[in-house]
Amino acid sequence: MFTPTLLAQVVVNGLSLGAIYVLVALGFTLLFGIMRVVNFAHGAFAVLGGYALYYLYGQYRLPYILAVPLSALLVAVISLLLERCVFRWFYQKMFQSMIGLLGLNMALVFGSVIIWDTYERAIPPAFNGMLQLGGVILPLDRLMVVAIAAAILALFWLFMSRSRWGLAMRAAAQDVEIAEAQGIDTLSTYRLAFFIAIFMTALAGGLYAQIYALSPFMGDRPLVVAFIAVILGGMGSIPGAALGGLILGFTESFLSTFYGATLSAFVSFGVVILLLIFRPWGLLGTPE
Amino acid sequence: MTRALLALIAAATVALACAGAATAQEELKIGAVGSLSGGGTAWGLAIQRGTQMAIDEVNAAGGLKLGDKTYKPRLVMYDDQYTSTGGKTAAERLVNSDGVKFILGPAGSPPALAVIGVTNPAKVIVLSDGYAPAILKNEAKAAYNFRALNSNVEFTPAMIAWLKQNMPEVKKIGLVCTNDAVGQAALPLLIDAYKKAGYEVWSELYDRGTKEFTPLMTRMIAQGVDLFDLNFNAPTEAGLLLKQARQAGYKGRIWQVGGPSVDEIMAVAGPLADGFLSYDVFDFDSPAAAKFVATYHKQWPGIINAQAPAWYNAAKVLFEAMRRAGTTDVDKVRDALEKLDGYDAGLFGPVRWGGMADYGVNHQLLLKFLIVEVKDGKRVTRAELQPEQR
Missing domain, CATH: 3.40.50.2300 (Response regulator)
Structure with missing residues (x-):
């Protein structure tokens, strides 16, 4: 069964799965890394991203290249209202944020049920084709997700390491009081970090809904995936989220293919439990 | 005058109440x-x-x-x-x-x-x-x-007989189902029915709520399955299984002895649903x-x-x-x-009630059913079948 073609296909599947998981985990880890907020409403923002893409691309037929960023932008802009009314009260309050945002998640999910019903909808695919290299097959929609994940990671790395705003965010993440003493407007920095996190979550949600299916309850799985990836990589670490997402993708691909789906889920959660016992700060995180 | 007015109001109220009761x-x-x-x-x-x-x-x-x-x-x-x-x-x-x-x-x-x-x-x-x-x-x-x-007890024998007659090249069946009462109680009956008809069967269970099946589909392809049966999967999962099977490179037949959810599968899988065959309960045409x-x-x-x-x-x-x-x-x-x-x-x-032979009680409503195929985004009826009354 371990033929070279099959192994190559497993690697390709792992990469495409990992790319989806990286996208889903980035927004989650950013909010925690900068503001110490555990965003239990993460899945709900992914759902909103899904509906935004459903309307802009699926219904109003905007060009795909415009519809994807616009839908994420739309959700991020509207969410600024939630930043002012809800999130701002939970910055640097990890435990309070868990409960508060769990409530927000329920409000957003069941608000979505009232507006859009519980129907599972399909967002039309942008690409239906498949690329065949030797015996290995790459669906074009998955290839696109890999490309978007790589681009987002690169842009985000550039932003965080080369821009003044990125440096301000890192400073605020390390020590709020010292950052403020150096003249950094932490409130604006937080708002920007929130905006970027929701933008990335909504973008991931749109792509997730398009690849799988869209419904108000779609966000549960991205939330679980984000949790596992971020705990694996280290809470708050952007490279950690990328590493965690990829490890999760490759592990799932390998184990599900050769040993079945049940063992794959068992191992994923088992590794997280072991990591929390022996290295609670994750693979690339830093101990508190 | 006031008395007369009161009497009139009382009479009208009684009349209205009586009319209401009627x-x-x-x-x-x-x-x-x-x-x-x-x-x-x-x-x-x-x-x-x-x-x-x-x-x-x-x-x-x-x-x-x-x-x-x-x-x-x-x-x-x-x-x-x-x-x-x-x-x-x-x-x-x-x-x-x-x-x-x-x-x-x-x-x-x-x-x-x-x-x-x-x-x-x-x-x-x-x-x-x-x-x-x-x-x-x-x-x-x-x-x-x-x-x-x-239920599958009613339509499976007729569908498998139809499969045997119309697609003799099919030898091995692939079944993927949820790891709950459906996969543990209903799936074994379907496996038995296929085996009794002389087919080799490969099956695998997954946790309900799973949306990513590509690795599982790669695993199925490696088993050399000729026909992938979406069996009792819920509509969205069935659509995703079909879509991801095709995206993973599965070239064999796909059908569903269960469901039915042809339209939902077409909505999720788009053009990849072409050639899909399914049990169906109603001819909308x-x-x-x-x-x-x-x-x-x-x-x-x-x-x-x-x-x-x-x-x-x-x-x-x-x-x-x-x-x-x-x-x-x-x-x-x-x-x-x-x-x-x-x-x-x-x-x-x-x-038509049936079920005595299978369940010991005639509480099974027997409905005529169809086998439909998706062709160019539309369903086409391939056969109309009746469950056996027993």
Whole structure:
């Protein structure tokens, strides 16, 4: 069964799965890394991203290249209202944020049920084709997700390491009081970090809904995936989220293919439990 | 003058009260349980809408006349989330809180088994769906529950015989199903049926809620499967399985001995659904369907799940049994239901009850069914089959 073609296909599947998981985990880890907020409403923002893409691309037929960023932008802009009314009260309050945002998640999910019903909808695919290299097959929609994940990671790395705003965010993440003493407007920095996190979550949600299916309850799985990836990589670490997402993708691909789906889920959660016992700060995180 | 005026008002009040009493209709709550969230939502909406259409029809005709009383049926429905817990909670609310005596749904073995666990002891009539044999073959001997749609026991033998005859090149079957009551109770029967027909079978279970099947599909392809059966998967999962099987490079036949959810699968998989074959319960292009489709679309736009006509049929069968019983007394309605063979509700031909040989009770409604194929984004009927009455 371990033929070279099959192994190559497993690697390709792992990469495409990992790319989806990286996208889903980035927004989650950013909010925690900068503001110490555990965003239990993460899945709900992914759902909103899904509906935004459903309307802009699926219904109003905007060009795909415009519809994807616009839908994420739309959700991020509207969410600024939630930043002012809800999130701002939970910055640097990890435990309070868990409960508060769990409530927000329920409000957003069941608000979505009232507006859009519980129907599972399909967002039309942008690409239906498949690329065949030797015996290995790459669906074009998955290839696109890999490309978007790589681009987002690169842009985000550039932003965080080369821009003044990125440096301000890192400073605020390390020590709020010292950052403020150096003249950094932490409130604006937080708002920007929130905006970027929701933008990335909504973008991931749109792509997730398009690849799988869209419904108000779609966000549960991205939330679980984000949790596992971020705990694996280290809470708050952007490279950690990328590493965690990829490890999760490759592990799932390998184990599900050769040993079945049940063992794959068992191992994923088992590794997280072991990591929390022996290295609670994750693979690339830093101990508190 | 004042006395005369008061007398006039009193007389008018009495007259109005009498008139009101003469035309008043007693409300009759009809319970429903189905998935209104998650992957089985299309089936839940089919129960809700099919039943509502039958209720609307009764109310438009002046209500349900039983003996000297006229009832106005009203639908009370709860979401089972396609789970046992959800089904149990929904049934308990309907029976204990709403005082419902007649329930339609749910669809799916996990909630259906949970519902009958509540309703049989409470002597509440249930017309459900779900493939687990225990829905009818149980300790209570299905005292008050009936199955309103064919289960795999009814349609599988005929479908496999058709497969054998029409696709002799198929030797190995692949089955992927949820790791719950469906996968543990209904799937083994399907595996047995394939094996008895001489097929080799590969099967695998996954956790409900999974949306990513690509690795599992790669695993299936490595097993050299000729035909992938989507069996009892919920509509969205079935669509994703088909889409991801094709994306993973699976070139063999795909069909579904279960469902049916052809339109939902086409919506999820798009052009990749071409060539897909499925069990189907209703021919929407038949002359009998035209009125149903038009009435449905007056209230709801979009896709009509193929189970909706079957639930409309089940509700009409239940109302006819009540009419023949002339009462809402549960035992009398149950007896009337059992003797309803030959009654034609309009969409599926005369009622045929069966199931004695398989479940020890004739509480299985036998519906004619179809094998359809997706061609260029449209369903085309390949065969019309009848379950064996035994």
